[in-house]
Amino acid sequence: MEGSKLEFLRGTLDVLILKALVWEPLHGYAITGLIRRESDEALLLEEGTLYPALWRLESKGLIEAEWGLSENNRKAKFYRLTKKGKRQLQLETAAWEAYSAAVSKVLSAARPPKAQEA
Amino acid sequence: MKQTPIWRRYDRLHGPDCRRDVEHELRFHLESKVEELIARGWTREAAQQEAELQFGNLKEFQKLGEQIGGKMERQSALKENWAKLRQDVGFALRQLARDPGLASSAILILALGIAASVAIFAFVDAALLEPLPYVQPNRLMDVTESLALFPRGNLSYPDYVDWKRMNRVFSSLEVYYGDSFLLQMPQGATPVPGIHVSAGFFRTFGIRPVLGRDFRPDEDSVSAAPVALLSYGGWQKLFGGRPDAIGQTVKLSGMATTIIGVLPASFQFAAQGDAEIYAALQPTDTCSKKRSCHDLFGVGRLKDGVTPEGARAEMKEIALALERQYPDSNRGQGASVMPLAQAITGDVRPVLLVLLGGAGLLLLIACVNVSNLLLVRAEKRRREMAVRGALGATRTRLVRQYVTESSVLVVVGTVLGLILALGMMRVLHSLISKDMLVGMPYLDHMGFNAHVLLFAAGVATLAVLFCSAAPILRLPIGELRDGMSDGGRGSAGHIWQRLGKNLVTTEVAVTVVLLFGAGLLTRSLLNMLQVDLGFEPRDLATLQIELPDAGFPKEAQQAEFARQTLDAMRKLPGVQSAAITTLLPVTCKLQYRLGALCGQTL
Numbered sequence: 001m002e003g004s005k006l007e008f009l010r011g012t013l014d015v016l017i018l019k020a021l022v023w024e025p026l027h028g029y030a031i032t033g034l035i036r037r038e039s040d041e042a043l044l045l046e047e048g049t050l051y052p053a054l055w056r057l058e059s060k061g062l063i064e065a066e067w068g069l070s071e072n073n074r075k076a077k078f079y080r081l082t083k084k085g086k087r088q089l090q091l092e093t094a095a096w097e098a099y100s101a102a103v104s105k106v107l108s109a110a111r112p113p114k115a116q117e118a
Numbered sequence: 119m120k121q122t123p124i125w126r127r128y129d130r131l132h133g134p135d136c137r138r139d140v141e142h143e144l145r146f147h148l149e150s151k152v153e154e155l156i157a158r159g160w161t162r163e164a165a166q167q168e169a170e171l172q173f174g175n176l177k178e179f180q181k182l183g184e185q186i187g188g189k190m191e192r193q194s195a196l197k198e199n200w201a202k203l204r205q206d207v208g209f210a211l212r213q214l215a216r217d218p219g220l221a222s223s224a225i226l227i228l229a230l231g232i233a234a235s236v237a238i239f240a241f242v243d244a245a246l247l248e249p250l251p252y253v254q255p256n257r258l259m260d261v262t263e264s265l266a267l268f269p270r271g272n273l274s275y276p277d278y279v280d281w282k283r284m285n286r287v288f289s290s291l292e293v294y295y296g297d298s299f300l301l302q303m304p305q306g307a308t309p310v311p312g313i314h315v316s317a318g319f320f321r322t323f324g325i326r327p328v329l330g331r332d333f334r335p336d337e338d339s340v341s342a343a344p345v346a347l348l349s350y351g352g353w354q355k356l357f358g359g360r361p362d363a364i365g366q367t368v369k370l371s372g373m374a375t376t377i378i379g380v381l382p383a384s385f386q387f388a389a390q391g392d393a394e395i396y397a398a399l400q401p402t403d404t405c406s407k408k409r410s411c412h413d414l415f416g417v418g419r420l421k422d423g424v425t426p427e428g429a430r431a432e433m434k435e436i437a438l439a440l441e442r443q444y445p446d447s448n449r450g451q452g453a454s455v456m457p458l459a460q461a462i463t464g465d466v467r468p469v470l471l472v473l474l475g476g477a478g479l480l481l482l483i484a485c486v487n488v489s490n491l492l493l494v495r496a497e498k499r500r501r502e503m504a505v506r507g508a509l510g511a512t513r514t515r516l517v518r519q520y521v522t523e524s525s526v527l528v529v530v531g532t533v534l535g536l537i538l539a540l541g542m543m544r545v546l547h548s549l550i551s552k553d554m555l556v557g558m559p560y561l562d563h564m565g566f567n568a569h570v571l572l573f574a575a576g577v578a579t580l581a582v583l584f585c586s587a588a589p590i591l592r593l594p595i596g597e598l599r600d601g602m603s604d605g606g607r608g609s610a611g612h613i614w615q616r617l618g619k620n621l622v623t624t625e626v627a628v629t630v631v632l633l634f635g636a637g638l639l640t641r642s643l644l645n646m647l648q649v650d651l652g653f654e655p656r657d658l659a660t661l662q663i664e665l666p667d668a669g670f671p672k673e674a675q676q677a678e679f680a681r682q683t684l685d686a687m688r689k690l691p692g693v694q695s696a697a698i699t700t701l702l703p704v705t706c707k708l709q710y711r712l713g714a715l716c717g718q719t720l
Contacts, residue, residue: 028143029150047151048174051144055186059193070146072153077143 013045013053015096018081018089021063025080027070028054054079062088136187140180148173206522213523220495221527224488228531228585231484232577233538235477239573240543242470244564245463251384253324254419259429260461261291261416263437264454270461272412275401277440277448281416284436287429288418292319294387295413299395300664301356302369309664310356312346312395313387319396320347320381322419329353330364330379338398344375345398350383352394370397371664386562409447417458430455466558472635479632481577485584486625492524493617496589517590524585532578539574540566591617651703660702 020031032047057063062085070076148169155165214221249255263271273293282291294315301310317333327347337345357363367376405411420429433453441448503516543564670676680698687696
């Protein structure tokens with residue numbers, strides 16, 4: 001899918017960030033890498049846009065930040081999912097799955113749908 | 119994430135710095151990216167360019183980050199302050215609970231002081247601060263003639279006509295006089311309080327009838343058919359609120375008068391607060407023809423740009439011109455122009471201000487008392503404060519503690535005081551006689567409005583300041599060790615003694631002032647009750663009789679009626695003697711239409 005760069009809607013990015021933090025606290029750079037790797041390089045984002053999203057999530061209390069040391073021994077800001085964030089992730093995942101299932105069902109329809117009423 | 123080294127934990131000891139945080143975070147991202155690219159074989163320069171390209175608008179993100187970070191910091195500061203406040207209040211409550219006697223007496227004293235001042239202020243607000251319920255009420259003026267002896271006298275009708283014609287300062291100038299009508303209903307005649315008004319009266323106030331129509335401009339002329347409007351209350355009472363009252367012709371003091379409209383329920387005219395009928399003022403009687411017969415009050419609306427002073431000067435000049443023209447009837451007659459609100463509340467103003475002053479002094483005494491109580495306790499707590507100071511509590515923190523404690527007292531006292539004030543307002547209102555209330559319709563709306571609550575808040579704030587000032591002055595600042603070593607009997611003891619003495623002196627002084635004031639008021643009242651009237655008022659009863667002009671047009675007929683009435687009264691059991699007058703002694707009603715009878719009972 002090289003070249004067809006998917007546009008990130010803010011809501012989508014938020015839920016991806018929450019998902020990225022499910023396993024362990026990560027810093028921003030690691031989150032970009034994780035999203036890129038996990039989507040098989042399909043989801044490319046302008047890396048800077050990640051940060052405003054992170055800060056907004058932090059101010060909403062969905063994630064919390066702490067300064068720590070990175071793998072390459074630098075001072076980095078690590079983000080951790082809060083309880084509220086976990087709940088939000090579950091909600092959004094369920095909503096996203098329902099939505100995408102509905103969309104793919106329509107897109108994969110083989111025959112023209114039969115009209116119920118003329 | 120690796121374990122944070124210990125030095126990092128003190129990294130932000132000097133407070134948060136969101137600007138630096140954002141910068142560090144973004145720089146970390148870019149550097150990591152560059153390193154990764156170099157590891158993949160890029161040159162440093164190319165890697166740097168690529169990293170920045172992929173990142174996007176760095177400056178823009180940095181600005182956004184500072185904004186969000188700043189907001190978060192403010193939020194967390196607020197949260198922290200809130201937590202501190204809760205901690206303080208909790209501590210204050212525990213402290214007060216330890217000495218319930220002191221707390222309850224302080225609260226009670228404050229509640230009484232606040233209740234008194236708030237209740238009186240509610241009266242002041244209703245009477246003096248609330249604007250009259252008319253369109254642009256501050257442009258309405260009370261306009262009357264004045265004599266040296268009688269600064270706000272009455273207008274005579276011919277003078278009014280000249281004033282209205284000659285003045286250039288009022289957009290409208292109208293007159294009225296209070297009267298009592300005899301309304302002849304099928305079930306008999308009822309006396310109805312009312313008022314005669316000239317045709318433009320309601321237009322001057324900016325009031326429109328809710329039902330029917332207003333007077334036409336010429337309906338107050340001699341030749342017009344008599345018409346009248348009803349007050350809303352009068353409509354309900356006399357006509358049961360029936361819409362067919364409009365257009366009915368009723369006998370009003372013997373005159374066939376057509377009801378043409380009903381005034382809004384909100385309309386009230388304090389000069390004749392209980393008026394139920396507003397009849398068009400037609401200059402048909404003998405008084406209206408005489409320049410020397412004064413029975414009217416005037417009300418005018420100032421033209422735009424005219425000040426009350428300007429209007430007064432102009433009316434005085436006109437009065438002077440009339441005096442020259444009619445030296446017999448108009449000798450020494452000037453003009454009085456004052457804001458209508460002042461004319462309406464004129465009598466009440468000084469009384470209310472005196473009461474408010476008294477209530478203020480009472481509150482001051484209450485505050486001094488509470489302050490004294492707290493001071494005594496602060497003395498006991500010197501040691502505690504010294505220890506807390508030594509343990510690192512800052513001066514601000516200790517001051518805050520005292521302020522919180524007095525705030526808790528004052529808040530509880532204020533809430534209690536407001537409840538008490540509500541009761542006091544009812545009691546005070548019921549103490550005013552019915553006759554007086556008729557002239558003070560503005561008191562009907564008295565209650566807790568924004569003004570009164572604001573006043574209560576202001577009073578509470580002052581009380582907090584006052585009550586916390588004394589203990590704060592006693593804080594063992596700079597002499598913490600002294601405070602700890604013994605209860606503090608050294609130089610500080612002197613300050614305490616001086617402060618305490620001063621407070622007591624203030625309190626005694628204020629009390630004396632208040633007592634003298636109250637004593638003088640009582641004395642004046644006693645004197646008034648004991649004024650020698652020149653006759654013995656005991657066992658005298660008075661009775662008012664209304665006589666419709668129409669039924670008794672000739673004076674001989676009226677005299678005959680009076681004679682018959684007196685004869686009948688003298689025959690009543692218990693009546694020793696009876697007499698009749700148009701004006702009772704020691705009253706100041708310059709009205710010619712009333713007859714009164716005096717009878718002496720056994």
